[in-house]
Amino acid sequence: MDPDGDPARRVRGHGLGLVVAPVLRDYVVVDIETVPLVGTGPEQDIREIGACRVEVAPDGRHLVAERPFHRLVRSEMVSSVWGSGLSSPSAAAVDVADPDAGLITCQAALEGLAEFCAGRPVVAHNGRLHDFVVLDAACRRHGVPALHDDRLDSLDLAHIAAPRIGIELRPNADGSMPPASRSLDDLAAWFDVADPRRERHRAVPDAELTVLLIERMLKTIAGSEPVRQLQRQILQTGRNPWARFLEPPPADGSLLDCLEADTARMADSSGLSSDPTSRIGRRAVHEAGIHARAAVRLDEASVLAPLSPGGALVTGEGRAFRAQQREMAAAVLVALADGSQRESRSSTSSAGRLAVEAPTGTGKTLAYLVPAVACAQARRRPVVVATHSKVLQDQLLTDIETYRKSIGDIRCVLLKGIANYVSVGYLDAAIEAGPEGPIEALALAIMAGWATQTATGDWDDLSISQIEAAFPPVRELRTRLSVDELREFATDQADRLCFYRCALDGISTADIVVANHAVLVTLDRVVEEASHVIIDEGHNLEDGATSALTETAGSVALTALLDCVAHAVSGAGVLRRYAAACGASPPHERVDEAHDALVQCRRALTELGSHVVDYVRGRTEVTVAEAASFGVSYRLRPGLDTGRAEFARARRAARALADHLRRLSGCLALEPPMSALGTRHWRHIESELGGAAFWSAAERAGRGVAPRPRRCLQAAVCVPRASVVEPSEAGVGRYRDIGRGCR
Template identity: 25%
Template sequence: MNDKYVVIDLETTGHTPVNPDKIIEVGIVVIENGNITDDFSTFLNPNIPIPPFITHLTGITDTDVRDAPGFQDKATEIIDLFADGYFVAHNVPFDLGFLNKELAAGGFPELQNPVLDTVELARILYPQAPGFKLEQLADYLQISHDEPHRAITDARMTAKLFLALWHKLRSLPYETIAHLLSLEKGLNSDLAALLNAQKQAIAFADVNDNLDIYRGLAFKAGSKANPDPPNVHTSFGSFLDAIYEEEGAMEQHMAHYEKRSGQRDMSEAVFDAFRTKQHALIEAETGTGKSLAYLLPAVYEAVTTHKKIIISTHTTQLQSQLLDEEVPLVRQLVPFPFNVALLKGKQHYISLDKFERALASEQSDNYDITLTKAMVLVWLTETETGDIDEIQLPSNGYVFYRQISTETEGSVDPTSPWFSRSYYQRARRKAQQADIVITNHALLCTDMFNDYQLLPSYDKAIIDEAHHLEETASKHYGLTLHYVYVQNILTQIGETSDGNWLGKLLQNMPASNKSAFSETDWNNIFSWTKYEVDELFRMLFQYVIDQKKKSKSFSDTGRIQYRFDENDHEGGQQWSVIKEMVNRLTFYLRDLIHLLSSLDASPAANSAVVNDYAAELPKHTEALQSIIDRLEKLFLLPDDYTVKWMEIEAYGAKNAVYLYSESTDISTLLADDFFSQKKSIILTSATLSIRNSFSYSQKKLGLPPENLLTAKIASPFPYQDQVRLMIPNDFPDVRYGSQEAFIRATCEAIISLAHITDGRMLVLFTSYDMLRKAYYLLRETIDTNQYVLIAQGISSGSRSRLKKNFQSFDQSILLGTSSFWEGVDIPGQDLSCLMIVKLPFQPPDHPVYEAKSTYFKQEGKNAFFELALPDAVIRFKQGFGRLIRSTSDRGIVFVCDARIIKARYGRFFTESIPAVPITHDSTPNIMQQAREWF
């Protein structure tokens, strides 16, 4: 590190270097010859008040800067520090933008130094980091960071981060450095000199034994095969005694271990179902420790019978928890080794073949794609799985990734060098050798509906988050089609001269292999096909608008939905025209398939390029056929057992139409294709029963009652002492009253409760529309200097990012909908109040609910009690479960919807959650009781 690197961090009065935002503190650290040699720190007087949220964030007050120098007084000293050095910062545009704005205002020359952005470098060199904020990286790399959000401490932290990044760069292999050099011009950091120096330094170094080098790509070599499992002779009861009971393995390996009788009960229930070849529904309430409870019998059963067991989860979050936390603990607890493998769908795994071709492509990339390529290059030297979920790509990077995933490969020649290096094939081999295979509901259902060709053979499985199985199965048995999907397929194939797949194939293919192919015919038909696609989706968009003019129906996502069938009786002549357009489009697509089939794709001698492109011919043909199949199922073929609907965004593009089809009753399919095929399927979740009955879940999933074990494992938490359920009796009627008045009353209650609980509130809505209205009303009425207001869909960031922001402020209020009703874990004092605005009933005009309701009515059943109410109760239980996550948690559940008390079905809700004290009183009285209880 012979160069000079000048690391800077600024604290400012705001986020943009335009008036009135000013610099209030500067911290600079100088690195020379790999060591920190100098630092500089000063407050600066901005001559404007410092906003309260900046003082809250940094601790800097108006008093601190009152007697500080102005920027002009320190400008020369700052400029001199940067002489002949790199400008290094964590987010260069921010710090350089502010600095140059102040320099220009004072008549000084702006800095023109080469720049190195540690955010960008961290994304490239530590692609598996959990986040790229300075504090997150400091935690990840174990860099001490006292007093974050102060300029000099953040500058020192950034300097240490930069040194770590430089050392990481030095560890990269020659091939990776060479590829990074070819991408360097598309990055923001001036890396050329550093990369060239490293390239020269390692040109003659020994190749790392842990790396595999092929066609200029360096990637981590695969690990060795798993050993054979041992023979186990201990009984299951003795096995559990040695783990759960006094002085057992749990006491030895878990700090502060408290025995939970329900945990062992669940382990025994799972094992009983396995041994008696029964299916099981097991509801394990919060705090049971169900993951460990089912892993222990699963491992014992798999190892003792030498037959693998599948464990399926709905979310990747739970998969990660199982692999990173639960499985390592089980390895400590059990007295024998076992093998665990994770297997996901092809779309999760990178294709080295596709990525190598993408690197060789000469097409110009935007910044996100360039950054994605750089991140993937480094990640490949570290990953053993090739699972893209290990890293966080930039938003547009996922669009590029879909083009280089294993799913895009089509059929691959098993003799190909890439096949032996395929991450997906490696994952499949590991799964074949494993005792326990962890997968997700999506792949489980795909495997089920594809004659069990994807997962290794199994007879027994555990399905966690089982309340999502029916929904996932319905989607996989159904289909989707939308405009962008169709256009992407066509664009990937392309005309003969636009540089896409077909053009490249024809350009390199010998004339004899394409003698039967007419380029003129292809281009004409291709052009008409794209035109017909555009016209069809525009017509569908207008059709939905026309049909919904009198009674618009908005889903939770704000889209307009319209249910239809192949003989839509509402559409008249307009529907006939649509069907004609669908027919015409399918004919054009068949013509394209016919033309592609006239190409001779047999392997060409000494032409790897032709063979690479020719290998993709079946994939493109299948993609075109899939569009035909979907169009026919949606518009042309009768099906009494599916519901079909369209969704549009009223103010979106005029061809942005989403087409869906789902089964109205998946239970028969699950019964025939899944439960009757397997010996023992364990379904577990915290929300499977209603008023202590499993009949709803049993019927919905198609479980045979004569071969079913059920168990309800109670929570060890003392809910009677931890929770108060409070329902006001003076709110406007949620069904018939004014929505504005109801939202106003809700917001007033939020503000009152926030004063009692110091914020720390999660407010669950059933629609984005109501959430938005509440947010903007709260923003006008609440003291935003005291409370931080965070709202899903309005505040930027993912669900996990919003949750982290909520937890990082002392007094915050989080408004959420849809995904926030489950899977959000906020333990301890971060959450003291859960507000449920409305009981979570599905909108009655949602197409799937509407179709299922019709089905129940035809069967002579009550759709509300058979479908709407049970679904709402399950959802309510999920929401209720957000509040208490440990024995020390304490809080209020405030339900604004008085139907939970007044309606004759209200007891279904209150009797399906743990028994807690219930208060039904006026809002002022409730607030007083809440204040006294806290």
């Protein structure tokens, strides 16, 4: 059916049959310029409103009407927070000096904007968190009807087109660079449509630039690449509003096919990125197995030349030779090198062990990185560098990039805890099953595009904080789609493409393994395959190990876990997905029992929190107002506190909660429907439920694994009673159950 000649088109629904969707041919782009009235909330003083009517031509061009809507708005501010005078002097000066300067009241401007939009869909860049929120608040203040609900945020398109952003971010897997951010200016620079003559932070020019970016982003998503077709399929299936601008793909696709095609293209292309730090993961493993590296002798003068006077790492803007840095590097080299490979031995270390304490500014990272790379390349075995946190891991990669640019090739693997990686199989299964609504469709479309661009599969590489701020369930989707276990051998296509597996496989072929303290103490393979281990921020190792090997559960975590089974408000969760997998077959009888157990768990959790908070309030004599203002913490002492008669109600509530959790865990042992048996969709659901082969609570404790309802429910029952209590101002309280030494 020709979309140009018919107001409706047929859209292929993945498992949903045929859907009729209208073709969107015109819309309005709005931009506002504001000054805060109260803090940073929605109460903003609107100073300028600009809007453009846009028509979508048959060839895909977005044509702006000749006369845009433009209003300069008189300030609503009367006095500043200091007690007198206007808080916007420049605006006041215009009002007083020239009453006819074109300023109108905010109410008149809002009424004019509503008339200009005339029922058309309204688009704004970051409108969901700013423009629409501020306009709605202004409409309420002035008693003006709000704009209609057909609203779109062009920031959604920016996330789909560019799921990775950052100034210092490593390149995409294909070597292209992501945009610095998703602001209008940075997107314009990325799409090469920036105009230096444009007036920045003016309503109409910003609205016109938004139209141009929408056109470019839609053309990008409408591309013929397999992943772009998959993104359109996801948006159409989930009936996301932006799907109205896009033609459906010619055929259904899968994420696995996109990743396989992308990997093959990367291997065959002669234009493969020359940046080794960008190929951390499956691309790195593929290339690293091809090129053998010759061993090198560890001559101190040549190894430390980059850190010596005139060296590559101490010359240039912002760099200088530091004697302490070279001294530290020499000591590290002695500790790492074998006597047979050394031409001089002036060691200050003993038996290959060295502890270094140096002040800030010494340049410790490069001081250990330079000899570590030399040692790894000489022995053809990796050196592990374990930082205290994931943030420091990312900073270390920046230093590795500095090394590569100044000295030469270096192969590294970024390794974090298993739950930090997206599961290719789970993501593919979620796409195959179809999104549960427009928001999940948006999230899955973003994640599908990101999976083909990221070289690591590490969730920290995905930049969707604005989407998660607007839609908290998206964060739960991350949890559901994280890797939770790794088979010993790859048994299918998803296993072979698993980012976490490829990171582990890349250890043996890397020069540097960038790990953290938690990974160091929980993953034996990291130490077994390395020649040496460098522990950065070593004074934090004990705390990192304690945290990694300690099991915790609390009210917030348990609430999130119960929501994974079935959300308290929307009902979305694994039980709904199981019922959908059953299709026409009647769901298992335990599903109803699971819903009942879920209600009992939530009630018992609330009662336990209330009783514990009442006990703490009595012991500390802290009022609700004091707790709300300053907070309060109280450690429950086994026997001394838990044995008191006043704590009896909390003990009974804790036992009741444990009983209901056991019951719910048993209800989640559901049998697969015959129609879904063996499919990727069912394997995903089976993993969420806990599957047939459960790990015990002790085996899974403290490993940072993404929660799977039945497994985590079993673990939660085994956790000792509450030992830390943090009452909230509402009196319900948040408490944390802390177990110790669970590994």
